[in-house]
Amino acid sequence: MAQHDSGGNGPALQTDRLGRRYGRVWGLRDCTLEIPAGAVAGLVGPNGAGKTTLLEMIIGLLEPTEGEVSIFGEASHAYHAATLARVGYVAQDHPLYRDFTVGDMFHLGRSMNPGWDQGLADARMGALGIPVKRKVKQLSGGQRAQVSLTMALAKRAPLLVLDEPVSSLDPVARQEFMREVTSAAAETGLTVIISSHVVSELERLCDWLIVLAGGHVQVAGPADDLIAQHRMGFEELVMSYLSEEAVTR
């Protein structure tokens, strides 16, 4: 498998003046970013800031209007198999086919992904106590989130993208989900990008911070450096960039 060999010291993700326009409105503009391999990057911003737009362009679900994305040094193109295969994606609200069993979902993953790791999927379900014969519609929200995460991990892609993964979960499920993400990132050296509008969730998880507001990147960099530089806490720091007068549009 080639999933982690391109890690090295090069950046996992680079975007160059990335922009996406919806009709006359720019959903995101001038987004230039670099995330090092192995980082767990938190993407923070209010609703409508352009987080989902950015993430969908990164994973190849959306064609940029301008600019470019590259993952581990290779250019990404929307709708290309090679781009899609490089990223594991957990979409908001964890879409799964309701009348499929968990096993069916994994069968789908296996038949649509060349690098699929069935052993990993089965082991995770065993550890979490989710029966693979159960139908998706009989699972709790937390279990559905775990199945979605497992599908993204079993794809064995070097970059994992999570779009508001816990916003629909109760506090216990949130904590469990975040714990799983942390341990997966630590074990495999995955690069993770996780978006949220709830800042406190990201504090423990992330070592890299991107603040997005008004369709523009307000700040991006290593979380520790930013905190040291500004002499304030994580949440306070984020808020200072999101306050009305600070936002550049």
Next chain:
Amino acid sequence: MIWVSWRQHRSEALGCLAVLIGLAIYAVMVGTSMRTAFGHDGLASCLASGKGAAGCPNAVMTFTNDFGSEVNIAFWSVALIVPGLIGVLVGAPLIARELEFGTWRLAWSQSVPRARWLAVKLVLVSGGLVIVGAAMTAVITWYRAPMDQLTGRFQHNIYDFEGLVPTAYILCAFGFAVLAGLLIRRSIPAMIAAFIPWLAIRLVIEFLFRPHFLAPLTFTCGANNCNGTNGGYGISAIPPATGHIGDWVVSQTRSGFLYQPADRFWTFQFIEAGIFVALAAAALGAAVWLLHRRAA
């Protein structure tokens, strides 16, 4: 992808199988008694003797009355809409369901690009629909076989159900519904939006274009040979004036009528099926192209 397509459409496949089994049971029951009656009434010898030994017109009339060769509005209207219903029920949710439930984010973020995802599904599901259409056609053709000998196959309620056109009607409705599902993004409105134009095209072609697929032949009535005939389709009571069972009279003229000879049945079937398959291919091609081009 083959497994994925099968898993997502297996309940539809089972539904089609159930309809087929119901149809086959009905066809075997009616078809068997029709065959018995056909033998009893000596209709085979009537057909062999051409213009009718004594008692033949009555025998034919009894048979057709019992088994209904006439254009039966109720039967015909069911026959008319069923292929369209099958097509839109299978086609509309194919993309629209993914958009409605948000599962497109899952389906299209696996390692198969969305255009290929759609193309593979369309090929497999269309293949399934061809099998369903062919099986339905085969069952109905078997069941109608004795009647077809008396009436020919050009009547509206026969022609529409035999040969190639039923399968082509299904594919066309399917193609329209897939495209409508992509554009409208909701299954039920997409079904309606696909069904209406399908029905309109279907009727316009049947009543305006089908009589003129090929230039009709002219038949001039002699002294007696048009008397008492409806000039029409079957032999019903009296053999048709043209002398061939199944000739289709498309219009009357002052001295006779214009007709399509019965042996053009397959030519007409190929022409009409070709039109509907081309419409289906255009709609499905447009859906793949649009899905590839535009952001969902």
